[in-house]
Each structure stands twice: as structure tokens, then as C-alpha cells.
Amino acid sequence: MPFVFVTTHLLNHALGLVSLEAIEAGRRWFLYLWRNPIGSLALYGAFAAHLGLAYWALYKRRHWRLGGAEWLQIALGFTLPFLLVEHIIGTRGAHELAGTNDLYAAVLLVHWKFNPATGIIQTVALLTAWIHGVIGLYLWLRLKPWYPRWQPLLYAGALLVPTLSVLGYADAGRAVVLLADDPAWLEETNRAIGWPRGETVRILIAAMNGTFIALGASLALTLAANLVRPAIERRRGVVRVSYPDGRTVSLPPGGSVLDASRQGGIPHASVCGGRGRCSTCRVRIVRGADMLPAPSPEESRVLARIGAPAEVRHACQLRPAADLAVAPLLPPTATARDGFARPIYLQGQEKDIAILFVDFRDFTKLSEKKLPYDVVFVLNRYFAGMGEAVTRAGGHLDKFIGDGVMALFGIESDARRGSREALAAARGMADRLRELNESLAHDLDQPLRIGIGIHVGPAIVGAMGYGRVSGVTAIGDAVNLASRLEALTKDYRCQLVISAAVASRAGLALPGRPRHQIEIRGRGEPVEIVVVEDARMLEPTGG
Numbered sequence: 001m002p003f004v005f006v007t008t009h010l011l012n013h014a015l016g017l018v019s020l021e022a023i024e025a026g027r028r029w030f031l032y033l034w035r036n037p038i039g040s041l042a043l044y045g046a047f048a049a050h051l052g053l054a055y056w057a058l059y060k061r062r063h064w065r066l067g068g069a070e071w072l073q074i075a076l077g078f079t080l081p082f083l084l085v086e087h088i089i090g091t092r093g094a095h096e097l098a099g100t101n102d103l104y105a106a107v108l109l110v111h112w113k114f115n116p117a118t119g120i121i122q123t124v125a126l127l128t129a130w131i132h133g134v135i136g137l138y139l140w141l142r143l144k145p146w147y148p149r150w151q152p153l154l155y156a157g158a159l160l161v162p163t164l165s166v167l168g169y170a171d172a173g174r175a176v177v178l179l180a181d182d183p184a185w186l187e188e189t190n191r192a193i194g195w196p197r198g199e200t201v202r203i204l205i206a207a208m209n210g211t212f213i214a215l216g217a218s219l220a221l222t223l224a225a226n227l228v229r230p231a232i233e234r235r236r237g238v239v240r241v242s243y244p245d246g247r248t249v250s251l252p253p254g255g256s257v258l259d260a261s262r263q264g265g266i267p268h269a270s271v272c273g274g275r276g277r278c279s280t281c282r283v284r285i286v287r288g289a290d291m292l293p294a295p296s297p298e299e300s301r302v303l304a305r306i307g308a309p310a311e312v313r314h315a316c317q318l319r320p321a322a323d324l325a326v327a328p329l330l331p332p333t334a335t336a337r338d339g340f341a342r343p344i345y346l347q348g349q350e351k352d353i354a355i356l357f358v359d360f361r362d363f364t365k366l367s368e369k370k371l372p373y374d375v376v377f378v379l380n381r382y383f384a385g386m387g388e389a390v391t392r393a394g395g396h397l398d399k400f401i402g403d404g405v406m407a408l409f410g411i412e413s414d415a416r417r418g419s420r421e422a423l424a425a426a427r428g429m430a431d432r433l434r435e436l437n438e439s440l441a442h443d444l445d446q447p448l449r450i451g452i453g454i455h456v457g458p459a460i461v462g463a464m465g466y467g468r469v470s471g472v473t474a475i476g477d478a479v480n481l482a483s484r485l486e487a488l489t490k491d492y493r494c495q496l497v498i499s500a501a502v503a504s505r506a507g508l509a510l511p512g513r514p515r516h517q518i519e520i521r522g523r524g525e526p527v528e529i530v531v532v533e534d535a536r537m538l539e540p541t542g543g
């Protein structure tokens, strides 16, 4: 709304290039639009809301690592009210108090003849408002898919409107100064204007001074509140956000992951400045996913637009209440276009990845002996443990199949890293299972057991499914083989079976572990496998 007001004001000025009559006729339309009860309420309400939100954003701001456009927009936005006070009170205020007819001639006489300094201030004010609005529009519209096509036209408009406005204003001013040499015209015009006098002038000046003081004091108070807020918030504890390079940033609860990146000086893409629109700040949750608040409907909508898997969130919208580890997914130099570019693998791509299957052993026996409530309770604890092991290792939870889980590793990196992550996930699963068995020791006849199979190889990866039941998954021979390896854990009475390819890609020597050649139907060559009795015995392989 304020930007529409500024645009109409500038266009009105531009009519000065035509004639004084044209600029005055434009003003009448301008007043029809804005100086009626509805227009005034909407305009001043929008001004007040805009200013209030700006002060609130200033109070909440946790960092000052901003781009040039953001700095300029903030600086102009907070300068603007100070520049406009005199003009608004001098025109609208005088009109309401003294019935002054604030004709263009009145304003132009003041600005061009009686007090040229105010003319310069008002020109600066109008251009400041325009640039502030244009930057705001740019930060918003550049994320639209159609923006690149319309950009030249929008740029032309952004330059043309203020240029014509200043020229029209100068032309009309020059005409008024010439006319003012005629005493009869000046007397007639002064009578038509009805300048405020005496007590009214004192009231108007007091209103201007009071507004200046109120604006300055509220700005100073807001900045002071912003400075002391972190110290107060830290009394409620801190949340630690860890990054892949090992850095950890502490921030007070309520701060976003993007705030943590800014605070820690960690380069992090954020094209829309943290407004949740561009998706360039997205991160993969490596650890702590179970403690996170669910995404808001707006965040979910943007995540769905890029087909993001469940472990991906927007750093600017994610306000963790507990420690977590994240990995930013886009480079710090990402552009608006990158934000909505669907990763190539989502469209379907053959890629070497590691695939892990884990299955609950003897689940049927357990479910026969337990009440349905207990079965669901145990299953959910088991799913939570397995899911956490996968996401913590950096994998993608593909699906839960009955009492089994399928996970993919290396989708966004490579097979080497994927193999290492899958092995780390297997170790994590064994640990979670031990914890689960300890906590349920009194309720179980015998400990819960799992079987894990891991293989690495080429698979077709992509976003598949329909409607809400769609997501990133993988299909192909390598997937079937991983599932087969998981089934072999029953035959070998062990917890983990991996293909030799996984050990080789991960750089895992596994000396002394039994190796076997197995025949797989449909495969010409036998597959070499390594049998691991307990996945906790696996040596860490590093990142």
C-alpha cells in the first residue's frame, strides 16, 4: 500500500512536465484516492503496520551480516519517517487543522521560492521512499519464475518513474516561481491556499517536533532492547548447532539455524534474506531430527515444491529447541534460480549409491505374545532408533516396510561416502538396539534382534510415487541385492552382511571376517560378501 501511494505521488509529479493545470488535475484524482476515510485509514494503517513491523524486526534481529541491498533497504526505511514528518504534517496536518488548501502551487512555492532546502529534503524523501520500495519489491519478485523475463521492463520502470517525477516537479516549480513574480497571481494564490497562521502554526510545529522526538526515542529504545535481548535470552540456556566442518555455534532458544550460521560467520545461502521463500538456505538434518518442531504449512509448501525429503528443512524457518547437526545443501553463492532447481537426481538418474535394509528378527513371535498396544510401542521405539541411526549417519530414510526399514546413502555425494555412511548407520543401529534392549529388559522374554544388509552399486534414483505418497527412492538390481543380503543374516546367524564392494568403497579392510561367494539368481558372477556378527564391532571409517 505505501508503495502504491508513493508511485501515484511520483506519477502525479511527472504531470508537471505537461502543465501546472495537469499536475493540479492529477492531484485532485490523487486526493480522491487517498484523502477519503477509507483511503486514509488504509494508507495510515499500512504506514503504522509497516513501521511497527520494521521496529519489531529490528528488535528481533540477531546478526548484522547483511547483503548490500538489505543494508540499503534498512537504512532507507528508518531514515524515511524522519524525512516525511514535515511534509505530511505541513500538508495533511495543515489541511485538517486550518482547512489549508495544499495545492501544488502551495507546496511548490514553499519548495522553490520561500524555502528551497525543504524542496531538496522532499525530493530526497520521495526518492528514498521509491528506492526503499523498489528494493523490497526486487527482493520479493526476483524469486518468481517469470522475473527474468520481465526484469528489463521492471528496471526501465524503476528508473523512468522517479526521473519523470523529478523533471515534472522541477518544471512545475520553475513555472510557479515565474508566476509568483506577478503580485496579483501571488495574492490570488495565497488567498486560495489559506495558509495556517498564529496558534495553528505553533501546533503544527509542536506536532512535528513531538513526532521527531517520538521516532528518535523509539528507534534508540528498540536498538537498546536489541542489544540486551541476547543476554536475557541466554539465561534460558543455549542450543548448539553443529556443522559438517566441525564448527559448533551456540544460540539462544528461539533463534533460527540461519541465525546460527550468521552468528558463527559460516557462509550460508539465503537469497530471500530469511523470509522462507527462496529455499536456498535448506539444510539436511544430520542429528537431532526427532526433537525438531514440525515445519509450518508455509515451509512444507516450499519444501514440497522442491521435492525435499523429510530430513531437509529451511535453516531460516527452523528454530531448534535442542542441539542438532546440520549440513547446508546449497553453496553460499546459490542464486534464486538454484533455490527452486530440483536436484537432478529427483528427475531420475542412475547413480552409484549404498543401500541398507534392516529387518526386525522374530517380529511375528513377539506380536503373537504381546498386546497390540505393546507391539506398537516397541515397534515405534525400534523405528525411532533405526531412523535416528540413518539420519545421524547422513543417510536418507527411504521407507518403512512392515517391520523393516530401507535407507539410501550417497544420493547427494558419492558411493565412497555413501558406503561409509551406511556402515556408520549399521553401527548406530546396533547401538540403538542395545539401548532399546536395556530399557525393555524387564518386558521382553529375549532381547530384540535385527538383521542388516548393505550393498553399493548403480541404482535408478528419483522422486517417485503419487500425491502425498511420493518421495525420493531407488530401484534396480543393487537394491534387490541389498535386500537379499539382509535376508542372508538369518542363514549366517549374524547381525550384518555387506557386499565386499561396500567394504572396498568405504576403505574397510575387515581382516579375519568370514567372506563368502554367493550365487544370486539372474547374476552371472557370484557376489562376495562379508559376514559381521555384531555391527558394533565395525571399525569407524572416517568421513
Ligand code: FES
Binding pocket: 269, 270, 271, 272, 273, 274, 275, 276, 277, 278, 279, 280, 281, 282, 314, 315, 316, 317
Ligand atoms: S533464506 Fe530464503 S528460504 Fe530461507
